Amino acid sequence: MSARRGYDGVAVAVPVTVPYVRYSVRSAHWWLARALGEALKRSGLKKTDVDGLTVSSFTLAPDTAIGLTQHLGVSPRWLDHVPLGGASGVVALRRAARAVQAGDAEVVACIAGDTNHVDSFRLTLANFSQFARDAVYPYGAGGPNASFSFLTAHYMRTYGATREDFGKLCVAQRANALKYPHALFKKPLALEEYLSARPIAEPLRLFDCVMPCAGAEAFLVLSEDRARSLNAPYARLLGAVERHNAFPSDPIQMRAGWALEREALYAQAGVGTGDIDFVETYDDYPVISVMQFEDLGFCGKGEGPAFVRANTFTHDGSFPHNTSGGQLSVGQAGAAGGFLGLVEAIRQLTGEAGGRQVAGANVGLASGFGMINFDRGLGSGAAILAAP
Amino acid sequence: MTQPLVRPKRKNPVLRTRLPTLPPGTRSRVALGLTAAAAEGRFALQVCRDCGAVQYPPREACQACLSVRLDWRAQDGAGALLADTVLHHSNDLFFRERLPWRLGLVRLDVGAAVVAHLHGDVPPAPARVRVTARLDRAGQAVLVALPEKETPHMADDRQLREFTCDPKFRKILVTDGKTAVGQALVKAFAAAGADLLWVGHTEPWKKFAGFDELAALPQVTLLPLDVTDSKSVREIAAEIGGKVDILVNTAEYHRTFGIGNRPGVETARAEMDVNYFGLLRLAQEFGPAMRSRGSDGQSSAVAWVNLLSIYALANFPPHGTFSASKAAAHSLAQCLRAELRPAGVRVVNVFPGPIDDEWNQLLLPPKVAPEALARAIVQALRDGVEDVYPGDVAQEWLERWRENPKALERELSA
Numbered sequence: 001m002s003a004r005r006g007y008d009g010v011a012v013a014v015p016v017t018v019p020y021v022r023y024s025v026r027s028a029h030w031w032l033a034r035a036l037g038e039a040l041k042r043s044g045l046k047k048t049d050v051d052g053l054t055v056s057s058f059t060l061a062p063d064t065a066i067g068l069t070q071h072l073g074v075s076p077r078w079l080d081h082v083p084l085g086g087a088s089g090v091v092a093l094r095r096a097a098r099a100v101q102a103g104d105a106e107v108v109a110c111i112a113g114d115t116n117h118v119d120s121f122r123l124t125l126a127n128f129s130q131f132a133r134d135a136v137y138p139y140g141a142g143g144p145n146a147s148f149s150f151l152t153a154h155y156m157r158t159y160g161a162t163r164e165d166f167g168k169l170c171v172a173q174r175a176n177a178l179k180y181p182h183a184l185f186k187k188p189l190a191l192e193e194y195l196s197a198r199p200i201a202e203p204l205r206l207f208d209c210v211m212p213c214a215g216a217e218a219f220l221v222l223s224e225d226r227a228r229s230l231n232a233p234y235a236r237l238l239g240a241v242e243r244h245n246a247f248p249s250d251p252i253q254m255r256a257g258w259a260l261e262r263e264a265l266y267a268q269a270g271v272g273t274g275d276i277d278f279v280e281t282y283d284d285y286p287v288i289s290v291m292q293f294e295d296l297g298f299c300g301k302g303e304g305p306a307f308v309r310a311n312t313f314t315h316d317g318s319f320p321h322n323t324s325g326g327q328l329s330v331g332q333a334g335a336a337g338g339f340l341g342l343v344e345a346i347r348q349l350t351g352e353a354g355g356r357q358v359a360g361a362n363v364g365l366a367s368g369f370g371m372i373n374f375d376r377g378l379g380s381g382a383a384i385l386a387a388p
Numbered sequence: 389m390t391q392p393l394v395r396p397k398r399k400n401p402v403l404r405t406r407l408p409t410l411p412p413g414t415r416s417r418v419a420l421g422l423t424a425a426a427a428e429g430r431f432a433l434q435v436c437r438d439c440g441a442v443q444y445p446p447r448e449a450c451q452a453c454l455s456v457r458l459d460w461r462a463q464d465g466a467g468a469l470l471a472d473t474v475l476h477h478s479n480d481l482f483f484r485e486r487l488p489w490r491l492g493l494v495r496l497d498v499g500a501a502v503v504a505h506l507h508g509d510v511p512p513a514p515a516r517v518r519v520t521a522r523l524d525r526a527g528q529a530v531l532v533a534l535p536e537k538e539t540p541h542m543a544d545d546r547q548l549r550e551f552t553c554d555p556k557f558r559k560i561l562v563t564d565g566k567t568a569v570g571q572a573l574v575k576a577f578a579a580a581g582a583d584l585l586w587v588g589h590t591e592p593w594k595k596f597a598g599f600d601e602l603a604a605l606p607q608v609t610l611l612p613l614d615v616t617d618s619k620s621v622r623e624i625a626a627e628i629g630g631k632v633d634i635l636v637n638t639a640e641y642h643r644t645f646g647i648g649n650r651p652g653v654e655t656a657r658a659e660m661d662v663n664y665f666g667l668l669r670l671a672q673e674f675g676p677a678m679r680s681r682g683s684d685g686q687s688s689a690v691a692w693v694n695l696l697s698i699y700a701l702a703n704f705p706p707h708g709t710f711s712a713s714k715a716a717a718h719s720l721a722q723c724l725r726a727e728l729r730p731a732g733v734r735v736v737n738v739f740p741g742p743i744d745d746e747w748n749q750l751l752l753p754p755k756v757a758p759e760a761l762a763r764a765i766v767q768a769l770r771d772g773v774e775d776v777y778p779g780d781v782a783q784e785w786l787e788r789w790r791e792n793p794k795a796l797e798r799e800l801s802a
Binding site: 121122125126127130131133134135136137138139140141142143145146149150151153154157198199200201202203204248251252374375 | 411412413414415416419444445446451470471472473474475476477478479480482483489491493495501502503504505513514524526528530
């Protein structure tokens with residue numbers, strides 16, 4: 001395999017969050033328009049300056065990225081629809097970065113957003129994929145809760161993880177979220193409360209499960225030179241990988257594509273796990289964060305529980321993790337959930353993280369995971385960003 | 389271990405009857421292959437004709453070699469339970485009303501991983517299980533993981549009973565108790581634990597052979613019922629229609645000969661009047677009440693059984709007009725199936741080969757004994773299947789018909 005070309009000169013800037021709400025009567029178009037509008041406002045760019053666009057959304061149907069161009073009145077010369085759920089952020093970033101490097105676009109806006117009507121989550125679940133409709137949804141219609149209950153139960157049995165281990169992550173994320181103004185959860189979470197919450201799909205209880213909501217996220221991908229000329233604070237992209245449907249013959253998901261790609265990721269970025277100052281994992285359920293710690297090399301496979309017990313995870317902890325609260329404490333705004341970690345990483349590296357700022361944050365890792373198509377998540381990706 | 393069911397208390401007529409809901413019923417066309425097999429009580433998965441890989445979920449191309457030549461083949465279902473859960477939350481009305489609900493992730497020995505409804509007697513993972521395909525109340529196939537070996541009262545499992553139509557503690561109407569099949573069925577249902585058995589007979593002023601034996605069964609109530617008389621059907625439906633959990637239409641008019649050997653249309657009309665219009669009258673009078681009771685507690689309305697004939701699939705000229713009436717009834721039963729499905733009431737079509745009775749006197753064996761036919765129907769209800777072909781003749785005809793219907797037509801007319 002030939003060496004992968006690096007991402008030299010690529011900047012990621014203008015982290016945008018359109019404040020989340022539990023339910024919205026607006027459509028996905030409204031949320032995506034707000035995200036793009038806010039990115040333009042904050043960057044001082046005009047619509048015509050943004051010549052590349054990626055769009056990620058579950059609820060945009062019947063439209064895709066192309067329809068949205070007319071809706072928003074933009075004429076990009078480079079366009080991508082990235083409907084990869086929780087892997088959308090990293091994947092959109094990779095593609096946009098290559099477009100910028102190749103000169104196919106100068107400034108790419110990567111936007112993700114979803115609405116959440118009172119019944120839209122159920123409808124998304126019922127028609128999520130052909131395999132889900134045929135072979136998962138008719139089994140209790142539990143949605144991803146049921147799928148992750150299997151993975152969680154199996155992980156606990158195999159590696160000795162306890163509810164307290166997962167609770168420790170959730171409690172720390174909530175502490176981080178209290179310093180993130182856009183988080184929908186505003187009250188502290190005590191471990192006792194986590195442990196005694198109502199059961200959802202054993203062993204999962206209420207605070208193990210993300211809350212669907214409406215919201216949008218965005219960032220711009222452009223050259224470092226262009227970012228400097230805009231006076232926009234930016235982070236550099238050191239490395240990024242994706243891998244989908246990895247390990248298909250594993251009988252139950254214990255690992256995902258990160259395990260195949262992490263060596264290439266760190267080699268491309270020129271850093272090791274010891275250089276990473278904070279990590280933003282994709283966290284629709286805490287078990288998948290622990291798998292990311294393992295598969296991204298912060299500890300060995302099966303060592304996740306010991307790693308959790310040995311570290312603290314608040315923004316000022318020994319292993320700052322999901323410093324804005326993660327989806328578990330901010331809310332899961334559909335495909336925007338796949339952008340949450342990246343957007344927070346940009347804020348941390350540009351010194352915009354306010355009271356949850358990780359001291360001396362120079363290098364950060366954000367990972368994505370998505371699309372529970374049948375019995376497991378298919379998409380995975382990770383990116384390493386650094387302060388300029 | 390499963391607790392045996394207790395006989396349900398009498399329903400409080402003042403309380404609201406819960407309206408039927410269905411589990412999610414949308415499937416891709418290719419996934420209906422699972423349903424087609426489950427409708428006959430088989431668990432089949434797609435197997436690649438080129439590389440032998442077993443596929444799940446159903447798909448259009450082999451995940452190993454991309455061949456599109458995938459055949460549905462029967463599976464033994466042996467597998468290992470990797471993880472289990474109990475749902476306490478569901479996004480669907482049907483399951484919401486039935487929480488908590490147990491599920492498992494099973495790795496079949498043939499290689500595929502499946503999500504399955506999990507029987508209560510399966511121990512927590514890791515455990516060996518036996519995966520079967522059942523029809524759910526929406527009429528679609530779902531996979532059910534059962535304990536590896538039979539356990540006591542396992543049919544009484546609360547979840548499993550949602551997929552079956554077990555006669556135990558159910559109230560059953562057999563429309564004609566005079567025939568040998570009708571009498572065998574009444575006895576089989578009594579032995580299977582039916583709560584109440586209403587048995588119709590057309591001529592209440594005279595006792596048929598076997599009348600006393602039936603009347604002596606404590607569950608049995610004999611009722612005057614003539615399926616050729618709309619008024620009679622309406623009156624009986626008004627009396628018991630709101631209580632019938634399983635209706636078994638055994639009323640049948642059977643004469644030999646086809647077109648040329650018998651002048652006039654009177655006999656053919658009589659066959660149609662019982663075999664076709666009889667079903668229509670019953671469906672019009674009993675269907676609405678059963679539809680409203682599809683979710684009425686432990687012993688709700690669950691099944692409608694039609695005694696058809698293998699001759700419904702392809703005409704048997706020596707019994708030509710009878711075959712035609714059964715073909716008509718089969719077609720109507722498909723309509724009835726569509727109309728009862730929204731209530732979760734299953735239409736079970738039984739396609740026996742020749743029954744060992746007087747009207748098949750001249751046919752050579754093998755013929756189905758009425759008792760064997762009754763056992764097959766009880767078993768079909770216990771397994772929750774919807775198409776039953778009992779007996780060797782029916783099985784052989786079915787196979788010939790599936791393989792080449794035109795060839796069978798020629799063979800039968802020889």
